[in-house]
Amino acid sequence: LGDSTAIDPTNHLETLEPKPQDQEEEEVDIDLEAPETEKAALAIQNQFRRFQKKKK
Known part of the structure; x- marks a missing residue:
């Protein structure tokens, strides 16, 4: 399990480039x-604020 078959967590970064x-x-x-x-900007900002409050 500790050899080359271990999963490298940094490997997924290649797909994000x-x-x-x-x-x-x-x-x-x-x-x-x-x-x-x-209106759209205000709606997005309100949703983000709710998300931030919920996250705490």
Whole structure:
């Protein structure tokens, strides 16, 4: 069990590295002044705050 068959916990990091992309990423144009954007941002922030409170 202590030989080379042991699981290396750092091995999973290889899959998290960004892979080179052959195509350019699509640029998303978001209107930061739109009321829908503000509502969405507030909803995300509220959910995050609830998550942080629950985490404590």
